[in-house]
Amino acid sequence: MKIVDARVIVTCPGRNLVTLKIETDDGIHGIGDATLNGRELAVVAYLEEHVAPALIGRDPSCIEDIWQFFYRGAYWRRGPVTMSAIGAVDMALWDIMGKAAGLPLYKLLGGKSRDRVMVYGHATGHDIEGCLEEVARHVEQGYRAVRVQCGIPGIASTYGVAKRAGERYEPADSSLPSENVWSTSKYLNHAPKLFQAVRERFGDDLHVLHDVHHRLTPIEAARLGKEVEPYHLFWLEDCVPAENQGAFRLIRQHTTTPLAVGEVFNSIHDCRELIESQSIDYIRATLTHAGGITHVRRIAALAELYHVRTGFHGPTDLSPVCMGAALHFDTWVPNFGIQEHMPHSEEIEEVFPHAYRFEDGHFTPGEAPGHGVDIDEGLAAKYPYRRASLPVNRLEDGTLWHW
Ligand SMILES: O=C(O)[C@H](O)[C@@H](O)[C@H](O)[C@H](O)CO
Ligand SMILES: [Mg+2]
Known part of the structure; x- marks a missing residue:
């Protein structure tokens, strides 16, 4: 089995949600959640520019190697943007392997x-x-x-x-x-x-x-x-x-x-x-x-x-x-x-x-x-992205505090 397509779907049915969809040559697909609240498009750019192109042609069963490739291979390790992108890939690959094996993920x-x-x-x-x-x-x-x-x-x-x-x-x-x-x-x-x-x-x-x-x-x-x-x-x-x-x-x-x-x-x-x-x-x-x-x-x-x-x-x-x-x-x-x-x-x-x-x-x-969740892409397309930010917090004297 080989990965033939990886693309990002952004939808806003009330709030922004980012999904990575990975497709394989034998028709199985898997999806992963890449939503980083208030910073969604940073992860979208990371996935589209640096991750999706490097997934094409890989064997989706090599979950560990793909994880290491994107973690060590980025050189710049960790951080919420990188790790959410890797998280979405990983979730989608486990989903694919569950479907290929005919087993729910917990098994x-x-x-x-x-x-x-x-x-x-x-x-x-x-x-x-x-x-x-x-x-x-x-x-x-x-x-x-x-x-x-x-x-x-x-x-x-x-x-x-x-x-x-x-x-x-x-x-x-x-x-x-x-x-x-x-x-x-x-x-x-x-x-x-x-x-x-x-x-x-x-x-x-x-x-x-x-x-x-x-x-x-x-x-x-x-x-x-x-x-x-x-x-x-x-x-x-x-x-x-x-x-x-x-x-x-x-x-x-x-x-x-x-x-x-x-x-x-x-x-x-x-x-x-x-x-x-x-x-x-x-x-x-x-x-x-x-x-x-x-x-x-x-x-x-x-x-x-x-x-x-x-x-x-x-x-x-x-x-x-x-x-x-x-x-x-x-x-x-x-x-x-x-x-x-x-x-x-x-x-x-x-x-x-x-x-x-x-x-x-x-x-x-x-x-x-797999993980048992799918995305209706037609419906998702009806809800375009809208920028939304998390609040900030100030003490009563105006000092910026932890939100
Ligand atoms: O315990 C919780 O559920 C959290 O604190 C959330 O409500 C966060 O505030 C939110 O995830 C920020 O994006
Ligand atoms: Mg909390």
Whole structure:
């Protein structure tokens, strides 16, 4: 089998999504997700100019060699653009090999380690009451795990909260970055009240998660982790920016609240120290942004040695292609923890027909060969690209902060 075509499809059914489609001479094709939210066309250019031409004529079964070719061969290693491009190639090749073998991807990886994949949904509200209503809606839908994000009194808008009640939360909300305001002290005073209210209303069984979105310093994160211990969160996510992996040691010394990190990581080197020092509990690096299945399974294998489990990133800025592939990975990987799930819009679901299914708070990847997700190119073409940027964040005095 040889690769005869590789092309990039950009579509915007409500949000931009980038797909790489690889075709072979025996008629099998595979697709990979290359979406890098707010920087989509950088990956498109990388794929079209440097990757697609070099794929033609290669044997798609040489997944490892092709991975090494684009990683080592670029000379300029790592980084989100390079690793998302490699991730898309890798996902598409595993898809092709699954189809060639007539096997769903999870069987190719080593088979089922579990019957179904627990996911967490997103409950957001402008105030605690609004947030509790959203948690209730998720519980009614069957979710066993819910991430809770709430507006902060005295701050006009914050991460994870939809602009208007009832609207979907979509972070890339304007053509050029919109500006949010942040106050660490207001947040730290308010956040524990949210978890207390959730526990009072929903009891002990619900898994409760929370995303700090990189905004604290290590000692502030330590305070938060400690203060919320009575509400036994499933995890506290991205409590500090993680370029300095050593910073997590300090947080760890102070709290038993489980820590998750890694959605912006793109390589094993971004989390090696975090994992080896046992400073975290869940690793969130996922297939699209961290070099595909071939690389993320190395991360998962390292993590397993240190009791760190997976908790893949899964917002709407990852397409159903990544979701499908991730669900196969989750079904196989021995040290699975949880999978994030933010439902895609109906338009997106139509552009990407898929075999995975939600039932009772869990997903199953389906039995279709490969990762089980395809793209309707005709429909995709009806939604042209529109530039969208992620917001920036400023402290109340105007200082640019982490968003
Ligand atoms: O935990 C999450 O789901 C994330 O933090 C996302 O919501 C990011 O903000 C988004 O992926 C940025 O593009
Ligand atoms: Mg996050």
